[in-house]
Amino acid sequence: MADGAFEETVREIVERFAALEGPLLPILHAVQDQLGYLPSACVAVIAKGLNLSRAEVQGVISFYPLFRVSPPGKRIITICRAEACQAMGGAALEAHAESALGIGFGETSADGEVTLEPIYCLGNCACAPSMTIDGVLHARVDAKRFDELMGR
Numbered sequence: 001m002a003d004g005a006f007e008e009t010v011r012e013i014v015e016r017f018a019a020l021e022g023p024l025l026p027i028l029h030a031v032q033d034q035l036g037y038l039p040s041a042c043v044a045v046i047a048k049g050l051n052l053s054r055a056e057v058q059g060v061i062s063f064y065p066l067f068r069v070s071p072p073g074k075r076i077i078t079i080c081r082a083e084a085c086q087a088m089g090g091a092a093l094e095a096h097a098e099s100a101l102g103i104g105f106g107e108t109s110a111d112g113e114v115t116l117e118p119i120y121c122l123g124n125c126a127c128a129p130s131m132t133i134d135g136v137l138h139a140r141v142d143a144k145r146f147d148e149l150m151g152r
Contacts, residue, residue, distance in 0.1 A: 009034055010042045014049035024050060024060055028067060037068035065118070073108045073115035077101070077150075078132045081118045084125035089142060093129045096143040100152065 013030045017023040027046055032038055038061055047054045061067045079085075079094055098104050101114055108115040124130040127139030131146070138149055 006035070006039070006041070007045055010045040011049065014046055018049060024052070024057065028057075028061060028064075032067060037071050040069065068115075070108065071112070073113050075113060075134055076115045076117060076132075078117045078119040078122075079105075080120070080122045080124070080128070080130045082121040082125070084121075085129040088128035090129040093131070093141055093143065093146060097131075097146055100143075100147065100150065 010031055013034065014023075014027055017026045017030065020026060024046070027050070028038060031042055031046070035042075043054050043057045043061070046052075047057045050057075061069065077097065079090070079097055081090060081094070085093075094105075097116060101109060101116055103109050103114070103116050105116055105118045119132070122130045122132065122137060124137060124139055129141055130137060130139050131141050131149075132138065133149060138145070141149070
């Protein structure tokens, strides 16, 4: 997306949500949904549109772990790190995933194929440990099942 088109997209989103009470979070979510992440250049556009400082916008982005500031991979893998999943082998799954993918949490593979993200409860505690692949929930995942799901 060219810079002009990107800025216009962000401005349109700001205009669409600006009248809401507390519009910043809905705007950030909408921009990320549209662009896949929150490029640093969007901060100034959002700040200007809402009459906020860039620091206020950046502070919200950096506070919430679900906001991305770099492009995600083609596939997004989330692994639950909440207590139930941890109690059922989540730490072993995390270690295996990092090793198998060659990346840590919050990172994207060098080829841009996979992003690995933590999540803190998928609401699937009875079937722990759980993960998602591109938003699709998978339960009772161990190293072998992870490799199967990833096509390895």
